[in-house]
Amino acid sequence: MLPRQGPESSIARGNQDGASSPPKRAFRPEVEGLRFLAVFLVVIYHVWLGRVSGGVDIFLLISAFLMTGQFVRRIERDEPIRLGKHWLHLLKRLLPVAVLVIAVTVLLSWWLLPGNRWPSIISDAWASLFYFENWAAAFNSVDYYAAHNVASPFQHFWSLSMQAQVFLLWPIIFAALALLRRKLGWNLKTMMWIVFGGIFVASLAFSIIFTQSNQSFAYFDLRTRLWEFALGSLLALALPHLKMSRAVRVLIGWLGLLLIISCGLVLQVDQQFPGYLALWPTLAAAMVIAAGSSASKFGADRILSAPFMRFMGGNSYALYLWHWPILVIFLSWQNRDSVDWLTGAAIILLAALLAILSTKFVERPVRRFVWVEAAWHRPILLVSACVFLAIVPLLGWQGAMKAQVIEASKNSSADNPGAAALVPGFEPGGNPEAPTQPAASKISEQFAVLDSSCAGKWLSEVKEINAVCRSHSVTDSPAKSIVVIGDSHSEQWMPALQYAADQNNWQMISIIKAACPYSTSQPTASDDCNAFNAEATDYLLQRSPDAVLMVGTAAKPSSPEEVLQPGFTEATTELIANGISVVAMRDNPRFAFNMAECVISKGSQADDCNPQRGDLLAELSPFESLEAKPPGLITLDMSDYICAQNSCPGVIGNIFVYIDDNHLTKDYSASMGPVFAQRLLKASGWASS
Structure with missing residues (x-):
């Protein structure tokens, strides 16, 4: 996480009373204590508060501050910069404990976490091992503020990945500047001020703008954080020139420390970080570092330099590594959203103990392993061995997951009838011991999508419409065209509709936008959603399909409360008035828990995974409240094929009904196809082809 400070030179003191610049010291005990404070704030906020503390931003700054000081000293001593040797030396320090944590987390996740989460966790493990977890999280649109019990146990590697990328980039910059200094005689520090000042300004401006438009991506984007590293480098360059009296250093140190501690409590940073708000913790940390050693018994550095703070500063890297997987795995294993104070304290103590032990018995022995330094190729062997130790359990886990999928694929159709099991008079004929479909590790892939782009x-x-437009047709001359529109709750009916479409020579088109039910403009919807729906309406009116399929009601989690979608009447009236029939689906029951994980963890027969129908489903559909159904409005209610007579199971006919807490699996939707087609034809009066 952070390169260790060099052990050389004693801790010099500044002038006792007069103004002075901070003493030149290769080892700064107050920075070691500040490292621990930053990590400890991260741990506390993760465990108990579920908020951003600013601690990550502080140790990003510290890492660049220390690295810049090290390289400036090397260049000024005219030492050659051997990039390969530097990077291998850095990996020798950072990889051993990281690999240990990755391997242990892989094994615990394999043992304790439900199979539907395995693919994403394995993917994150690979990304963490090779230091691109920040980009993986960004492109997967990870919500950093989401509940910890559904977070990846490797998510915290995003900051370590970002640091690794800077540890790759910054030395290249230093090497280039050293070359210019040697060849052209240019002033080293002037060049550094220009380069890192430019990075600071450009990255901060980009961070402010991009955070406002796409915060979930910006949070993990290296480009939005480069300015924090640049600030650390600028601080290292400025420090020798800062003149402060003892009193000013005491004041600045305490002010910075108080700002660091108060950052997470005062700032409401959800959906706003990093941007300009990250200036608070980084500038506060810069103040503490600039204050340096105050030579006063009242200075904040006296606390940060205390033996305990220095000791834990030496273990802060491992503490950061251990705390998050312990917390996430515990919450998921216990099916909890948060921990109480006592449990949280136990988690922190366990993480601290593991950090101390792994630093003492893994990191330091490897770092001091003289054999490794005896030949150029030996660090490569060590790094390769570390990577291999993480790869072995990962490959084993992937093999077990693949075996599950192969076993489930051997089932016959009779083994997994799905909704057909609820058809009156159904007689089971399959193997009662056959695996449930889909395999648990494939559940996350159960969102439906049509097979072709629109043409x-x-x-x-409109590019926003084109980006999501998909189509399906069995012939070039379809008898009807039906557009599925809305959000994922419309999308989940596509496999059932596809059965009817294939049987009757219909063309299907889908226009789906996540978390955006189709409607007229609504004050409760986002501006983006309202704009998309307006474009979608124009699209429908211009192309005039025979029908539109949408979800017309909205259910509440673990409640029989259900209402018509806001704007339902207005939206459907406009379409029908323009000759477009509307197939309005009743929403499926939703849950306050992940139904798929319930089944995987407790079994399909567990009471928790078979909640009472009356607790989830209103006796009458909200469609019944419509005063009159205009010609062209077709309402369909498939609730009796999603719920049994008295319960709403997580598994029906040996098929998982739900992906998560509210979405139907495409396999189960497809199993409803025959009944769905029959009901649609009857309700619409359309002729069967």
């Missing part, structure tokens, strides 16, 4: 008249001049 011809279904192409749109």
Whole structure:
């Protein structure tokens, strides 16, 4: 996480009373204590508060501060910069404990976490091992503020990955500047001020703008954090020139320390970090470092330099590594959203103990292993061995997951009838011991999507529509065209509709936007959603499909409360008035827990995974409240094929019904196809082809 400070030179003191610059010291005990404070704030906020503390931003700054000081001293001593040797030496320090944590986390996740989470955790483990977890999280649109019990146990590697990328980039910059200094005689520090000042300004401006438009991506984007590293480098360059009296150093040190501690409590940073708000913790940390050693018994550095703070500062890297997987795995294993004070304290103590032990018995022995330094190739062997130790359990886990999928694929259709098991008179004929479909590790892939991009008249001049437009047709001359529109709750009906479409020569088009039910403009919807729906309405009116399929009601989690979608009447009236029929689906029951994980963890027969129908489903559909159904409005209620007579199971006919707490699996939706087609034809009066 952070390169260790060099052991050389004693701790010099500044002038007792007069103004002075901070003494030149290769080892700064107050910075060691500040490292621990930053990590400890991260741990506390993760365990108990579920908020951003600013601690990560502080240790990003510290890492660049220390690295810049090290390289400046090397260059000024005219030492050659051997980048390969430097990077291998750095990996020798950082990898051993990281690999230990990755391997242990892989084994615990394999043992304790439900199979539906395995693919994403394995993917994150690979990303963490090779230091690109920040980009993996960004492109997967990870919500950093989401509940910890559904977070990845490797998510915290995003900051370590970001640091590793800077540890790759910054030395290249230093080497280039050293070359210019040697060849052209340019002033080293002037060049550094220009380069890192430019990075600071450009990255901070980008961070402010991009955070406002796409915060979930910006949070993990290296480009939005480069300014924090640049600030650390600028601080290292400025420090020798800062003149402060003892009193000013005491004041600045305490002010910085108080700002660091108060950052997470005062700032409401959800959906706003990093941006300009990250200036608070980074500038506060810069103040503490600039204050340096105050030579006063009242200075904040006296606390930060205390033996305990220095000791834990030496263990802070391992503490950061251990705390998050312990917390996440415990919450998921116990099916909890948070921990109480006592349990949280136990988690922190366990993480601290593991940090101390792994630093003492893994990191330091490897770092001091003289054999490794005896030949150029030996650090490569050590790094390769570390990576291998993490790869072995990962490959074993992937093999076990693949075996599950292969075993489930051997089932016959009779083994997994799905919704057909609820058809009156159904007689089971399959193997009662057959694995449930889909395999647990494949559940996350159960969102439906049509097989082709839109073409011809279904192409749109609006890029937002074109980006999500998909189509399916069995012939070039379909008898009807039906557009599935709305959010994922419309999307989940596509496999059932596809059965009807294939049987009757219909073309399907889908226009799906996540978390955006189709409607007229609504004050409760986001501006983005309202704008998309307006474009979608124009698209429908211009292309005039035979029908539109949408979800017309909205259920509440673990409650029989259900209402018509806001704007339902207005939206459907406009379409029908323009000759477009509307197939309105009743929403499926939703839960306050992940139904798929319930089944995987407790079994399909567990009471928790078979909640009472009356607790989830209103006796009457909200469609019944419509005063009159206009011609062209077709309402469908498939609740009797999602819920049994008295319960709403997580598994029906040996098929998982739900992906999570509210979405139907595409396999189960497809199993409803025959009944769905029959009911649609009957309700619409459309002729069967």
